[in-house]
């Protein structure tokens with residue numbers, strides 16, 4: 366059945382495609398652990414016990430706990446999730462999806478057969494094959510700048526008519542608009558931003574923010590349940606779920622995320638090194654560099670290009686740096702004056718600019734473009 370389409374087949378792929386989770390295999394076929402003491406029991410007794418032991422349940426029985434759990438998962442919560450863009454972040458998400466018992470298909474421009482296999486996902490190199498597997502959810506996890514071309518290249522007509530499309534891009538208005546333009550009205554749309562990555566979320570996702578906007582979800586119970594089912598993955602991992610519009614997200618994110626990444630990258634250029642006398646503050650800077658340097662430049666560039674608030678933040682950063690330098694040099698100027706003239710002049714002439722006004726444009730020189 367599977368061999369008729371060109372899926373790159375591995376044991377994990379077969380497992381994912383046949384819908385049998387690894388967890389189930391492991392538990393059903395495990396034989397009970399025997400302590401060394403048991404080996405001293407008479408051979409008779411031992412072989413009698415062995416003959417009674419249930420070693421595998423091939424035909425699941427309705428009263429068997431294992432079978433009941435699998436059935437419950439099958440019926441209500443197990444999703445077939447396709448991840449499009451199986452790079453750094455796609456693989457990171459896939460691990461959680463698999464851990465929670467979902468079936469994961471991976472698709473990417475590059476070949477990630479081995480990586481997918483090690484995670485327990487099936488790598489499907491051909492987008493037509495991928496869509497013909499009829500995933501419940503298509504998670505778009507490509508770089509921000511390639512998202513539009515990737516979405517437009519997918520053979521959408523091969524998908525089920527009510528497929529749920531999710532994006533996880535670090536900017537939100539841009540993919541929302543692209544999805545609304547490209548996806549036919551019968552597809553559901555959920556825009557999300559897990560606000561953590563393989564570094565910051567490597568130990569746990571507990572209390573890490575997950576932003577989502579249900580942009581277009583059909584009214585039928587099944588569609589409503591499916592989107593909640595998908596969001597449950599993040600709820601179950603302990604994320605702090607924040608429902609907000611894509612527009613609001615981008616306003617907040619420019620002031621937080623873009624500034625964080627920019628500062629991390631500036632510090633990285635300084636090539637800071639750990640010393641035997643690191644202060645807590647310095648450790649925080651080193652951590653920031655570590656957290657942001659693992660992300661691709663495409664990601665950073667996407668944050669800048671596709672968030673219309675980012676340019677203003679970059680200008681504010683520049684102005685703040687200039688203002689700080691003026692403040693320092695102002696103090697220096699005063700000391701030099703004292704040394705030259707013996708006393709400071711009447712009144713305080715130091716240019717002190719402690720805080721930037723909220724709007725960057727107010728600081729621009731007269732006549733500058735606003």
Ligand code: NAP
Nearest residue numbers: 450451452453454473474475507508509511534535562661
């Ligand atoms: P990224 O550099 O933003 O994206 C890498 C992914 O994009 C890879 O799967 C890559 O495919 C694909 N890609 C790049 N150019 C492509 C092209 N021209 N055609 C087709 N595919 C292309 O790095 P990332 O960290 O994995 O991020 C993926 C997405 O998740 C981004 O949208 C990012 O904003 C979002 N996100 C990332 C984080 C994070 O911490 N990393 C957190 C939240 C959200 P190949 O590898 O096959 O070349």
